[in-house]
Amino acid sequence: MINNKLLSLLALCSLRASASVTVRKTGEGPTGYEVDFKYVNTTANRVLIGGGLQPFTDQFHTTLEERAWYDPHDYQPGDFYVAFGSPPDGYEWPYEMTSDGDGVWTYTTPLPSGIYSYAYLIDCDFAPACNIETGQLVIDSDLPPFLNVQGDQVASSFQVPFDACFQGTDDINADFDYALPAPDKYRGTIKSVNYTSPGSIHPAPDVHHFGLYLPAEYGTIEGKTYPLLYLSHGAGGNGNDWENLGRMSYIMDNLIAEGHIEPTVVVMPSFYNLDDSLPKFIYGGPIDFSALPSSDHIRENYQQYLFPWVEENIANVCTEPACRAFAGLSWGGRLTYEMYVNATDSFDYYGMFSPATDTPTLSNETLAANPALADKGLFVAYGLYDSVFENGRELQAALSALEIPFVTRITPFGGHYWNTWQDELWWFGVKALWKPKPFTARTGRASS
Ligand SMILES: *[C@@H]1O[C@H](CO)[C@@H](O)[C@H](O)[C@H]1NC(C)=O
Ligand SMILES: *[C@@H]1O[C@H](CO)[C@@H](O)[C@H](O)[C@H]1NC(C)=O
Ligand SMILES: *[C@@H]1O[C@H](CO)[C@@H](O)[C@H](O)[C@H]1NC(C)=O
Ligand SMILES: *[C@@H]1O[C@H](CO)[C@@H](O)[C@H](O)[C@H]1NC(C)=O
DSSP states (O other), rough: HHHHHHHHHHHHHHOOOOEEEEEEOOOOOTTTTTEEEEESSSSSSSSEESSSSSEEGGGGGGGSSSOOOOOOGGGTTOOOEOOOOOTTTOOOOOOOEEEEESSEEEEEEEEEEEEEEEEEEESSSSSSGGTTTTTSSOOOOOOOOOSTTTTSSOOEEEEEEEOOHHOSSSOOOOOOGGGGGGGGGGEEEEEEEEEEEETOOSSBBTTTEEEEEOOOOTSSSSOOOOOOEEEEEOOOTTTTTTHTOOOOOHHHHHHHTTTTOOOOEEEEEEESSTTTTTTOOOTTTTGGGGGGOHHHHHHIIIIIIIHHHHHHTTTOOOOOGHHHEEEEETTTHHHHHHHHHHHTOSSSSSEEESOOSSSSOOOHHHHHHGGGGGGEEEEEEEEEOOTTTTHHHHHHHHHTTTTTTEEEETTTEEEESSSHHHHHHHHHHHHHTTSSSSTTTTSSOOOO
16 A cells, blocks of 8 residues: 555656746847747757747748748748758757756757747657657647547747847738737637537547637627637647637737627537548647548538537527638648638638639539639638648639639748648638628729
């Protein structure tokens, strides 16, 4: 007995870690802000900060395949981060912590405006390849991620404000302060919700989950109903991504506070594990692209279980297409296109963010058979350095060929990552969501 108790105490002690992140305004270059990381681990030999934190690049040195790989200490106005890609030989990951010899690891770096997600990488040399299952990736327990069940998210996040003295440029206005907290009276609520979804294999049999954003005003005005936006994650993600990695609740608060959209309820579903037709997918391991469900499979499941459940169980949400929208990033942008084509009557607004679409099959015949396709509030966005740049352009070309109006946003610092998707959500709200139709040059350049 005593031995067991002692053993579990010992186990607790050796597992205990303290970690923290501090964002400090410095009023000095290179960015006007510095971030201090502290992490305690007495057994680690080397600790990197990765899990989402990227090196930087600039427009002159960036293409779809290449980037400059700047250390943020060398930041210059106009630099930005672009996710992924393989660094050249001999390249050093910039975020390496130093130890005081007693297991206290620290690192200080300047960073420009934006959201950064991170985890500690233990004795693992190439940041993008470190894995939670093998203990190479450790989540900061002092700043736990927004999630439903343990394992649903594998990185924490923090936000750095914009300082125009050090970060401002005319060509790239990479100011992400719309993802900082809005005044208190606009602060909505964000939570994780389980719903009944027969066949679901996660987080429990026949139970599935979504993230739910309720605007601050929700529930304060008797009988008022709210427009409803469905917002999807992409491949390798889940319904907690938009909040945990993209701070969507702050973005929504600010869109509402600044009068760009009326208060809106947002449901962020999860498209993995809806049934057992594919291997179970849980965050944190390598992404298995063979386990990616097809868009029509997801659509049918949502139509059967999710949409009716939301209508029945979330009070005061709009049930008319005019105040319902579907949007999503990457594979979720592809799903949005699927909804546009095959659930046309359910939504009047569609936001295709960096959509991983195939060559669209839209034709005069599809349009003749479904004329409502021409009468929707469409928004198609992607980044200038986005891996789906061509997919987005093809989709726009197909819409233009049929003279279907849409709003475009091409993110000038955009790779296939969260800074681009935040920008897309922001501009979707500013230029497209719930705006009068048909879209015209005033909402953005459409086909003419
Ligand atoms: C400390 O590092 C080891 C690897 O040396 C890792 O297995 C362990 O999870 C880390 N502990 C904490 C508390 O982060
Ligand atoms: C959802 O269900 C899972 C599995 O039963 C549970 O662990 C989790 O706490 C539930 N989440 C919420 C928000 O109720
Ligand atoms: C829409 O439905 C049709 C008929 O079921 C299907 O062939 C097609 O793949 C679906 N999706 C799109 C984007 O056309
Ligand atoms: C659709 O029909 C119009 C009028 O017949 C034609 O000019 C146009 O090229 C057609 N578009 C596509 C994409 O087939």
